Amino acid sequence: MNGVITKGIGGFYYVQTDKGLIECRARGKFRKMNLSPQVGDNVEIELSENEAFKGSIENIMPRKNIFIRPPVANIDSIIATFAVENPEPNLLLLDKLTTAAVAMNVECIICINKIDLNNKKAQEYREAYEKAGFKVILTSSTENIGTHLLKDVLKGKVSALAGNSGVGKSSLINTIDPNLNLKTGDLSKKIQRGRHTTRHCELFPLSFGGFILDTPGFSSFDISLITQENPSSLFPEISKYSSDCRFTGCKHLTEPDCAVKEALKRGDIAPCRYESYKALSQEIDNLKPEY
Template sequence: MESNIQKGIILKSLGGFYYVDTGSEIIECRARGLFRKQSIKPLVGDRCRIRITEEDSTMGYIEEIFERSNEIIRPPVANVEQAIIVFSVKKPNPNFKLLDKFLIQAELNNIQAVICINKIDLDEREANRIKELYEKAGYSVILTSKMMQESLDGLKEILKGKISVFAGPSGVGKSTMVNIIEEGLDLKTGEISRKLNRGKHTTRHAEIFRLSFGGWVVDTAGFSNLNLEGVDRYNLKEYFIEFKEYNDCRFTSCNHYKEPDCGVKEAVENGEISRERYDSYVELYKELISGGRK
């Protein structure tokens, strides 16, 4: 029986099936058993080689997973180039420690992070304050609102030509934004729980969508917590990128916590490093000391 070998990218994983875009069509595939033996699980975003038999041209088998440039644990996605980390200025209010955790995860995976502060129509002054805070730290920040089309046009420019993942807590408007910038996707969106002031999880699996204006976007479930895999209290400082300019400390192993004559703490007192960012660092440092149980 003859077979047809093609290359593609996994768009979606659902119920043990993988949906692979070959460029001309989407093929429903099963993964070969050897992947289980090798403890390899195909991920959304994986570039792969598939085999399609002439007997059933609608079904394929994933034969090979090509080497990944990166892999995100939460959500389980491979080969992401850019993370759009979305928080709303209000409803729900931003959790800066959680935002910093997402930024650390992007640093860990060598993924470019873009902070998106959404719903700015609710409090434009506070949105600009947050923007200034994180731009000062060295990050790219964009402000968006579904009420302001020009802000979403700016998001389109950032997404063009790249595989991007949207990350952030539930209820901040990730799916709503994608629905607006790519008409016809009709991603599910959730209402904010008034009682808990946090969003309901509406996206049940990771999935990649091709954007008509160029690039790919991954729609994923929202999060309310995020562990710091791969980070300990001794290297946490490496992931607060603005600290690197102020490492003139008495001790070369300074953790910028309780040590005397610390360059980072002096920069905080002088207003060169944001007090909010430093306080977030201390909270995360204490969390790592306690074993990440908080």
């Protein structure tokens, strides 16, 4: 019997199959193979002869991708989500999510939530990310704005909703598919950050087809996922102009006759994206060994 791992807790894996949710243990052979089942894995299981809805994972199908944070496999698209206000946007984290998607060749869609709080600012962010080549959806779960557009991009896919805690990911999912009834938490007024209402990665089957991954809120990111020496290739709008630079190895920072900086001056590249590019370039440089 085949299925998809939707949750893993304490050595138990919960596999969604045509016959329902099956609680499974993984065979010892995976430990010898140094292979650990992950949420999102397509697996082959064997049902227990003695206990209903229990079984063992026999095989893990080849993965098309795997992420470290959030720990999930076989993602079709990343919905990089942030709130226009409350909490303040962490654009560097957002751009790390977009670069991870580009590096892994996974579709990335930007979801700007809580637009009812500041629609003007939301439109500015929308322009910046559409200029970068990303599909952008504006939403408000409280006002039920744009949620039908989000539903359309989720249908039939395995999608990860990722972003800082407190941006309204669980509320968006509940608005799109009320049957899920995910736990949501009010923002802490003291620190203006969410309370991490999601404690583990879990795939939820959507009633209209597909799965959504609700991930623990996080404000850090595993930069080691992005190993490319030239981060400009992970920013589509920067990569577009980099071949026109005077110097082949131009890093688009202080070099003369830089086509990227000229595009920035013209407004073809959003300043916020360029600032993220510079910060990410520095982080990658700091990871390189010193000789």
